[in-house]
Amino acid sequence: MNSSALTNEIEDNIVMSITGLCKSFGKNVVLNDFNLTLKSNQNIVVLGRSGSGKSVLIKCIIGLLKPDRGSISLFNEEVSTLGDEALDQLRAKLGFLFQSNALYDSMTVRENLEFPLRRHWIKYNPTEVDVLIKEALTDVGLLDTIDMMPIALSGGMRKRIALARTLILKPSIILYDEPTTGLDSITSKEIIQLIISIKQKYHTSALIISHDMNCVRMASDLVIILLDGKCYACDTFENLKNAEDQKIKQFFE
Amino acid sequence: MKGNDTILLFLEEVGLIGRFTGKFLSQWFKPRYEWNELLRQCYVIGYKSLPLVGMTGFIMGLVLTMQLRPTMLSYGVESQIPAIVGISIIREIGPVITALIFAGKIGSSIGAELGSMKVTEQIDAMEVSGTNPFKYLVVTRVLATTLMLPVLAILSDAISLYGAYLGVNINGVTSAHLFWMQVFDSISFNDVLPAFIKTYFFGFAVGIIGCYKGYYSTKGTEGVGKSANAAVVVSSVLIFIIDLLAVQITELLGYN
Secondary structure, three states: OOHHHHHHHHHHHEEEEEEEEEEEEOOEEEEEEEEEEEEOOOEEEEEEOOOOOHHHHHHHHHOOOOOOEEEEEEOOEEHHHOOHHHHHHHHOOEEEEOOOOOOOOOOOHHHHHHHHHHHOOOOOOHHHHHHHHHHHHHHOOOHHHOOOOHHHOOHHHHHHHHHHHHHOOOOOEEEEEOOOOOOOHHHHHHHHHHHHHHHHHHOOEEEEEOOOHHHHHHHOOEEEEEEOOEEEEEEOHHHHHOOOOHHHHHHHO | OHHHHHHHHHHHHHHHHHHHHHHHHHHOOOOOOOHHHHHHHHHHHOHHHHHHHHHHHHHHHHHHHHHHHHHHHHHOOHHHHHHHHHHHHHHHHHHHHHHHHHHHHHHHHHHHHHHHHHHOOHHHHHHHOOOOHHHHHHHHHHHHHHHHHHHHHHHHHHHHHHHHHHHHOOOOOOOHHHHHHHHHHHOOHHHHHHHHHHHHHHHHHHHHHHHHHHHOOOOHHHHHHHHHHHHHHHHHHHHHHHHHHHHHHHHHOOOO
16 A cells, blocks of 8 residues: 555544634633544543533534634534535534433423434435334333433433434434533443444444543543643543653543 | 613613524524424414413403493493493503513513523534524524414403403393494404504514523523513513504504
8 A cells, every 4th residue: 555545544534633723702711722633433532620621622513612713624524614504414424412411301202313313404204213213212222211201211311312312313423522420320331331332333433521530441542631722632541541741640540 | 880881781682682683584584494393383372372361361351341330330431331441452451461461471481491491402402403493493483472472362352352241241231232332333443453463563572582581591590590580571571662662653653
């Protein structure tokens, strides 16, 4: 294989590329020249203190917030240049698990899962919709909750339903915003196992925002430490855990 | 300085509501059209408000007649009760009271619903799902309130007049034929049309304020309560302001 073919293959593997991302709220600089590259079938965990801009980062990626400067490229498409329709089509390839789950509380589990299918530019017939809903619920082990309301479910179940809704469009990249926050340690481990099994089954890439060291250790291929709005360090969990740098050490103590 | 700040905040709020209204006007006729959600909202906002609006309308007509009777009796014009009650219900009391009840029920529920959707990131989730949340949530609700309030006001007027008919018959005997003939003889097209048109504006005000307060709700669950409360207060005040303007306009156009 010649060098240009090799470069192309590496570039083809890159599903998300963020360069020089800056975002401020008034005088509060949240992201300052942040860089990140996510490859196909790779899980990156972004680790940072509360208020360090982790959630802002993924909201910029999905287009819910507009960055002040910098570039976010998804599947070689620059997000900031996309119109509404193109952005919707791009979002079909992205899944977003919200920290609060964001399940529609006026809809049943089935309707919650049906919503992205009915709304997206891809049109499915009712049989396909039913199959996809049941498949997604089976993946998270909650097929029997299909006609229940979100309010009737426990926190862990709601998280799994939200994950099923994220999975239903078979996204190539999944953004997880603190997937284990507010859950007990056993349920957290179940969610982490689900994240891992989703990667294995669907070969998805994932950007995971987390404080949970179990999640960081088990679900990450790479860990990014977000400090002062920048990517302070990027390495494997083990390497970062053994690092001598005091600022990195404090995350693992 | 404090007074200036209050004025500035007030003007800022007016500007933001104006911008929100402008966004609604620029979005409502653009595809994709949310017909199913619009119909669902018309059902929730219109049909489900009917019992409350009907009940308050009935009591309003009955009480107005009973309160009016002693005064009319002392002037010896008891026979004019149907005409006076009819005009006051059709022209003013029916539309305004219905709009205020509507603001209390629907304005607060829209404010609270959108507010809670905002703070629990459901609006963001909708956007991520390829839905324009402004069109899906705001445009459908504002159109539904604008279309449904006039219908509710007409029904409320009719039920109020029926209440008035019963009120007249509590202390006297008036035939239904005479009552309705007196009511309709005293009402002209100029009474009905302006009153009907202004209910569209009342409905629009309730919808737009409820949606604005809910859509920009902040500060978590406390903010949801504040949104619901502010939606009722602001839209109620706006109903009176619109009513005042409507009177001035009908006066200028010679409909009074």
